[in-house]
Amino acid sequence: MNSIQVPEHSKSASADPTDASGLVAYARSLVPVLKARGKETAALGRLPEQTLADLDAGHLLGMTIPRRYGGGQVSVRTFLDVVAEIGRGDASVAWVTALTNVTNWCAATFFGEEAAKEVFCGDKPARVVGVLSPRKAVVKKVEGGYLIEEGVWGFNSGVYHATWDMLGIPLVDEQGKVIDQGGALIPIEQVTILNDWNVIGICGSGSSSVSVTNVFVPDSRIASISKAIQGDYQSTHLVGESLYQVASMPMLAIILTFPALGLGIAALETFLETLPRRGIQYSWYGKQSEAPVTHLVVGEASAKLDAARVILEKHAEDLDASAASGVYMDYLQRARIRRDVGYAETLIWQAVDMLASASGGSLAAVNNPMTKIWQDARVASLHGIVNPSLNFETYGRLLCGLEAGSPFI
Structure with a gap:
């Protein structure tokens, strides 16, 4: 099926990723084309490449990335307004936009500067997705980080378009005792997509299960979720940037x-x-x-x-x-x-x-x-x-x- 094209005038509506009104206007301009692509998106079970390109053209997948890394760093209110507009066109596209942006925000907020540079300054666009609760995760503490021996996570929305995955793991000591719950940032190349997303609604979100086997994650890409819940963020380099507070x-x-x-x-x-x-x-x-x-x-x-x-x-x-x-x-x-x-x-x-x-x-x-x-x-x-x-x-x-x-x- 041929993808429907967005009018050229719409693609320039949000040239500035930090312009709230421009982002909302651009999202609104996509509504007709997202509706028209709805069947294609649902049948594909993930976002069509043209839809992904449209989102990237309007900076809609980078709204929560820090400005210092080229992102929009928008307010939560702007985040709401943009995603709600997209939801008028296609819920699957809105779901992927919401989940990708919030996990980009997690990567920027929960982790330190070393991880942020690795995620946001790479050759590929930063699209972080994630699942906090594993169905299974066998983890070992090793020198310099953690070894995920095996793990399975469900409902990993947007994973087909991701460059990084933030997966929840138990944090253990050298004796294997669970001492905390954490999140591990893993390059998508080290994650296996299980292709099991077959549902009656939000079909195009591509929320497949994923698995990991024998993947080492350095301490710099590990965050304590319990500390993050309390606001104890590692992103000290972003102090003063309110979005990351x-x-x-x-x-x-x-x-x-x-x-x-x-x-x-x-x-x-x-x-x-x-x-x-x-x-x-x-x-x-x-x-x-x-x-x-x-x-x-x-x-x-x-x-x-x-x-x-x-x-x-x-x-x-x-x-x-x-x-x-x-x-x-x-x-x-x-x-x-x-x-x-x-x-x-x-x-x-x-x-x-x-x-x-x-x-x-x-x-x-x-x-x-x-x-x-x-x-x-x-x-x-x-x-x-x-x-x-x-x-x-x-x-x-x-x-x-x-x-x-x-x-x-």
């Missing part, structure tokens, strides 16, 4: 809702675009747009989406402000963001489901654009970090004077 778990959590927000907006836009052509079977209404039940659905769904957007924009701005203050965000506020991430995700899914259900029997058609949006939104809502029940319970435990029951806050 953002609280880690809220950052890792909130970005998962950015593609979902774009999906919700796309669902409402798609419903309203097709509404004039639809009736309501087995009713007196010749036009669905004239039925009060339709007005109720649109009113409630749009309210849910607006509420989700307000929640996410507020917390994105809070993360930016807290980082700029130089004081690491306090524990309860970090937990509140995780709670609200779950709530915003719930609102978005409910809105999409309402609009899809109101589309009637046509939702059963594979070629109905609302069907793909509905499937993508359902899959997006299943990520463990955005699980509302777990996030509500965690915050409720804290308000009741108990420990959170989770280290990921």
